[in-house]
Amino acid sequence: MIDFSQVKAIGLSKIYDISKFDCGDEDLNDFIKNDAFVYQEKKLTTTILFFYEENLIGFLSIAADSLKLNLDEKESYNPTLTVC
Numbered sequence: 001m002i003d004f005s006q007v008k009a010i011g012l013s014k015i016y017d018i019s020k021f022d023c024g025d026e027d028l029n030d031f032i033k034n035d036a037f038v039y040q041e042k043k044l045t046t047t048i049l050f051f052y053e054e055n056l057i058g059f060l061s062i063a064a065d066s067l068k069l070n071l072d073e074k075e076s077y078n079p080t081l082t083v084c
Contacts, residue, residue: 006053007050007052009050010048010050011046011047012036012040016049016056018036019033020056021033031061044063045061045062046062047060047061048061
């Protein structure tokens with residue numbers, strides 16, 4: 001059981017060893033190990049690492065993007081939030 005009050009959120013930095021991270025999803029493991037630094041350096045994402053008892057237990061990468069809509073699309077646009 002994790003005491004979430006003890007989880008530390010720290011920005012991605014090369015000072016942290018992420019090579020042993022394994023969440024059970026090969027795509028996510030590959031992203032954090034091979035792509036996250038590159039994306040962050042190119043300012044495409046910001047990645048936050050979550051540590052519990054000095055162990056990396058997860059991460060969050062945030063990317064901002066936008067879609068340009070013409071006036072017709074703007075008037076009929078009905079946004080919904082999708083969480084994966």
